[in-house]
Amino acid sequence: MQKKVIVIGGGFAGLSAAAYLANKKYKVTLLEASPKLGGRTYSFLDKETNTVLDNGQHILMGCYSETLKFLSFIGAKENFHFQKRLEVNFVKEGFRVLPxxxxxxxxxxxxxxxxxxxxxxxxxxxxxxxxxxxxxxxxxxxxxxxxxxxxxxxxxxxxxxxxxxxxxxxxxxxxxxxxxxxxxxxxxxxxxxxxLKGNKAATIVLPKYGLSESYCKNAEEFIVKNGGEIILSEPVEKLIISENQVTEIHSSEKVFLDFDFVISAIPAFALNRIIDDENIFVLPDFKYSSILNIHIWLKATKFPEDFFGLINSPLHWVFNKGTHLNIVISDANELVNKSDEDLIEMVKDEMKKFFLLDSELIIGYKIIKEKRATFIPSNDIIDKRPAQETQIKNLILAGDWVDTGLPSTIESAVKSGRAAAELIIGQISFITLPR
Ligand SMILES: Cc1cc2nc3c(=O)[nH]c(=O)nc-3n(C[C@H](O)[C@H](O)[C@H](O)COP(=O)(O)OP(=O)(O)OC[C@H]3O[C@@H](n4cnc5c(N)ncnc54)[C@H](O)[C@@H]3O)c2cc1C
Structure with missing residues (x-):
C-alpha cells in the first residue's frame, strides 16, 4: 500500500524531501505555514519599484553537489547561471579592482x-x-x-x-x-x-531570475505532478506523541491522523514550539547571524561586471543588476537594529569610497533585514547538531541545522532533505556517505 508522508515546512529541505519521496510514489502532503514556498530563500514583487526582489541575494557554488542534483531533478538547472571558471572581482577603496x-x-x-x-x-x-x-x-x-x-x-x-x-x-x-x-x-x-573537488567546485552559481521563479515553481510542479499535495498558509501547531510515535498533527485548520511518517523541515526554534514535551528533544541552543540586503536604484547603469567583493568595508558584496544594485552585508548582528536612514548613509559613504559613486546618482533604496538568516557555526554548537533519525520512530528531522557537517546553507538544507527521504525509502547507507 502507498505510504503516506507529511512534510512540515516548504524551504529547500522540505521541498527536496517531498520531491524525492513523491518521485518514489510515496503519498506526500507538504504543510507550509506561510502563503508561499521557499522559506528563507524566496522572491517577491516589490510594487513600489515593480522589481522582483529576493529576500536576500543567494550564492550557490559548483561544490553544491546535492543542490545541483536537486535542481536538475526538478528541471530547474537552466534557471541558474554557471561560471565557466572562478572569477571574482574584489575592490579596494578608490575603485581599485583586483580580480x-x-x-x-x-x-x-x-x-x-x-x-x-x-x-x-x-x-x-x-x-x-x-x-x-x-x-x-x-x-x-x-x-x-x-x-x-x-x-x-x-x-x-x-x-x-x-x-x-x-x-x-x-x-x-x-x-x-x-x-x-x-x-x-x-x-x-x-x-x-x-x-579540492575539481575545477568547477570553486565556481559561483547565481539564479537568473527571482529565487521563487528559479526553483520554487519547478519544485511545486514536480511534487504535484508526482501525486503530492502542497498546502500553504497552514502552520503546524502541535505534534502529539504517544508511545514513541507521532500520532496526531494539529495544524491551524485540522488534525491529521492518517500518515506513516513525518518529516520536520522547519528551523529548530520552530520545532521546539510544536513539541510540547521538552523531554522528547533537547535541541541545541542555536544563536543566529543576520544578513542585510540593501537595494539601491541608480539614475544610470554604472558597471559592466556582475558582482564585486569589497575588501575592508562593512559592505561585503555588490551585485549588479543594471540600474539596480543589491548590496549584501553578512554577519550583520551589530548593524541590523540601525535605522534605515543610518544604513543608507553608511551605504552612500562606502559606495563613494569604493566605487566613486556620487550619492546623487542614487534615486531610491529598499532595505531587507533577515535577523535569523543562519545559525552561528561555533565550536560549542556544531557537535550538538542532532542526527536526522530521532527516538520517535516515525519522525525524521531535516533542515540546514541538522547534522549534515555543512554550514547553514542551501546545500545543507537539500542534503538533509534528501537524507530524510532516503531514510524513509530505506537506503540508510546514504546517510553514512563521507562528508
Ligand atoms: C538573506 C539570506 C541570505 C542567504 N544567503 C545564502 C547563500 O548565499 N548561500 C546559501 O547556500 N545559503 C544562504 N542562506 C541560507 C539559506 O537560505 C538557508 O540555509 C536555507 O534556505 C534553509 O532552508 P531550510 O529548508 O532548512 O529552512 P527554511 O528555509 O527556514 O524553511 C523552513 C520552512 O518551514 C516553515 N515553517 C516554520 N514553522 C512552521 C510550522 N510550524 N508549520 C509549517 N511550516 C513551518 C517556514 O515558513 C519555512 O518556509 C541565506 C539566508 C538568508 C536569510
Whole structure:
C-alpha cells in the first residue's frame, strides 16, 4: 500500500524531501505555514519599484553537489547561471579592482596560479596563502574543533592583510559569521569542498531570475505532478506523541491522523514550539547571524561586471543588476537594529569610497533585514547538531541545522532533505556517505 508522508515546512529541505519521496510514489502532503514556498530563500514583487526582489541575494557554488542534483531533478538547472571558471572581482577603496580568477591550466594549478596572481595581497602574503592551501589536503578537520578560524589563521602565520583581503571575505561569505566566532573545523571542511573537488567546485552559481521563479515553481510542479499535495498558509501547531510515535498533527485548520511518517523541515526554534514535551528533544541552543540586503536604484547603469567583493568595508558584496544594485552585508548582528536612514548613509559613504559613486546618482533604496538568516557555526554548537533519525520512530528531522557537517546553507538544507527521504525509502547507507 502507498505510504503516506507529511512534510512540515516548504524551504529547500522540505521541498527536496517531498520531491524525492513523491518521485518514489510515496503519498506526500507538504504543510507550509506561510502563503508561499521557499522559506528563507524566496522572491517577491516589490510594487513600489515593480522589481522582483529576493529576500536576500543567494550564492550557490559548483561544490553544491546535492543542490545541483536537486535542481536538475526538478528541471530547474537552466534557471541558474554557471561560471565557466572562478572569477571574482574584489575592490579596494578608490575603485581599485583586483580580480581573483582561475586560469585555463589543469586543476589544481589553475587555482594556485589564480591565487599567485591575486594582487590584493603582497607576494609574501600570497606565498603564505599557498602554503596553507598546500597543507589543506592533509589536514584532519577534527583536530581543529577547539579553535576558531582566527586562531587557526594565526597559527598558520597569516598576516592581518591576508586575513582581511582573503580569509575574512571567504569565511564571512561562506559561514555568515566572523572569524572570531566560527569554528576552524567547519571552515577547513568547506575549504576542502570548495578548493579540492575539481575545477568547477570553486565556481559561483547565481539564479537568473527571482529565487521563487528559479526553483520554487519547478519544485511545486514536480511534487504535484508526482501525486503530492502542497498546502500553504497552514502552520503546524502541535505534534502529539504517544508511545514513541507521532500520532496526531494539529495544524491551524485540522488534525491529521492518517500518515506513516513525518518529516520536520522547519528551523529548530520552530520545532521546539510544536513539541510540547521538552523531554522528547533537547535541541541545541542555536544563536543566529543576520544578513542585510540593501537595494539601491541608480539614475544610470554604472558597471559592466556582475558582482564585486569589497575588501575592508562593512559592505561585503555588490551585485549588479543594471540600474539596480543589491548590496549584501553578512554577519550583520551589530548593524541590523540601525535605522534605515543610518544604513543608507553608511551605504552612500562606502559606495563613494569604493566605487566613486556620487550619492546623487542614487534615486531610491529598499532595505531587507533577515535577523535569523543562519545559525552561528561555533565550536560549542556544531557537535550538538542532532542526527536526522530521532527516538520517535516515525519522525525524521531535516533542515540546514541538522547534522549534515555543512554550514547553514542551501546545500545543507537539500542534503538533509534528501537524507530524510532516503531514510524513509530505506537506503540508510546514504546517510553514512563521507562528508
Ligand atoms: C538573506 C539570506 C541570505 C542567504 N544567503 C545564502 C547563500 O548565499 N548561500 C546559501 O547556500 N545559503 C544562504 N542562506 C541560507 C539559506 O537560505 C538557508 O540555509 C536555507 O534556505 C534553509 O532552508 P531550510 O529548508 O532548512 O529552512 P527554511 O528555509 O527556514 O524553511 C523552513 C520552512 O518551514 C516553515 N515553517 C516554520 N514553522 C512552521 C510550522 N510550524 N508549520 C509549517 N511550516 C513551518 C517556514 O515558513 C519555512 O518556509 C541565506 C539566508 C538568508 C536569510
Amino acid at each position: 581573483l580568477k582561475s586560469f585555463t591550466f589543469v586543476y589544481p594549478f589553475n587555482l594556485l596560479i589564480g591565487l599567485l596572481k591575486f594582487k590584493a595581497i603582497s607576494l609574501s602574503d600570497r606565498a603564505s596563502l599557498l602554503k596553507v592551501f598546500s597543507k589543506l589536503p592533509f589536514l584532519t578537520s577534527d583536530k581543529f574543533s577547539n579553535m576558531n578560524i582566527k586562531e587557526w589563521l594565526e597559527k598558520e602565520n597569516q598576516s592581518q592583510n591576508v586575513q582581511d583581503a582573503f580569509w575574512k571575505i571567504l569565511a564571512v561569505g561562506a559561514l555568515n559569521t566572523n572569524i572570531e566566532k566560527a569554528s576552524a573545523k567547519i571552515f577547513i571542511d568547506i575549504l576542502k569542498q570548495i578548493f
